[in-house]
Amino acid sequence: MFQVAKQNRVFQDVISQIEEAILSGEIKVGEKLPAERQLKDMFETSRGTIREALRVLEQKGLISIKTGTNGGAIVENVKTEKVSESLDLLIRSQSLSLKHIAQFREDVEGNVTYLAARTVEEKDLPVLREIVERVKKAVDAGLPMWDDYISADNDFHMELARIAGNPIYISILSTVHENINRYYDQFLDKEDERMKENYQDMVEILKAVERREPGIAQELARSHVRRFNEFMEKNPEK
Amino acid sequence: MFQVAKQNRVFQDVISQIEEAILSGEIKVGEKLPAERQLKDMFETSRGTIREALRVLEQKGLISIKTGTNGGAIVENVKTEKVSESLDLLIRSQSLSLKHIAQFREDVEGNVTYLAARTVEEKDLPVLREIVERVKKAVDAGLPMWDDYISADNDFHMELARIAGNPIYISILSTVHENINRYYDQFLDKEDERMKENYQDMVEILKAVERREPGIAQELARSHVRRFNEFMEKNPEK
């Protein structure tokens, strides 16, 4: 029947008002908020309170702050980065097993690759080919280039997400990569054979995307990820 | 080659240390951080700096703060709420459209239903049947029960996620629901016909799950969600 009677925190009100001004377009991206000392006078409060509000707005990704003359709080374009950050916290604070992340990744990479193969345009292909080239170079150089190889593999999947055209997938995928890479470092045996197999996978995925065959591309991406996962699961330390 | 040499903000260091202590389990959920005046001494800094750090940790959803004796910063279980909040900001700042969430939801519900149909056990079925019963009652009662109907529909999908057995899907799906429900309220025409059609969808999905037919269940779930989305997109205000 009744709502909890919550306390009034001045900085909360400051946050709401500035957030509203930004989202309504009253203050546009790239523009600066008034200086802290001015805001203090405008809101008739103290600088400390203003600064607490700015910390929250900064954390939300609505503003960024520079020091010095001409510094101040600049209104930012909200990026997907904060979604990744909070999702990452959520994932890390749950007791998730590698199996859960691995399964989720398999599904997501499948979906992303499906969408990418459906929406890919001619101009996207050189970028993908260039990444596959990088993987080839790393594979040819062998184990010393393992890190480059992993990094290019991630780029390949992220580029597919970009092509798929849905920013949500970009956030989700970067979070998944961040989390699963921690496990890869720990549990994946760095073998030459792995690199070669996975390079072949990528070549096949690229071909399917070039031919605009979503279903096939999806299944290839899934087994590509599954291969990684299986090798990790075989590892006894897990 | 080089990382950006970022300036040292004392509160940033405080945030990192406390965050690390929480995520590593050194301080457990439900436990309290030391009082601000104690933290100030421990970190050898000022109370203002400590408070700026606490604002950020609060915004991240890692702690909540109570006033009064026995008050203080309590370590919280990270909830999906903050992910939803940042997604919501993305939408409101127009970096993300309803279309993106709708598409993502279609994929996710499809994946979840596929998994659920594969892993479902006999004991899970009564729960699903009970939810479908609730939907039937709401549908029979017609438009006045619209909210109950939407709520039961969400429950149905969340229960499938639970059955699927991957906590990531539970988090992701609640985030999606939290966000998309706002749009349903705004853009979905509340028509009797909608309720009936969607009830039929759910009955079919349940049947496919009962028969352990993952592929069919997945496709049914996808078109179920797509139906919602299409009705929203037809709405001119969108």
Added chain:
DNA sequence: GTTTTTAGAATGGTCTAACCATTAAACCAT
């Protein structure tokens, strides 16, 4: 006249010290 150096000013970052507001618990009066 052009370039370099320097000084100033504006801005965020931090600190101190005080007081206010809220809350739980202990105590007291009825």
Added chain:
DNA sequence: ATGGTTTAATGGTTAGACCATTCTAAAAAC
């Protein structure tokens, strides 16, 4: 027992000072 009162601990807020960083423009050097 019930209800009020006091007390102490905690977060919330304020004011004022000083430091650190950075841009600008004046001054100096060439």
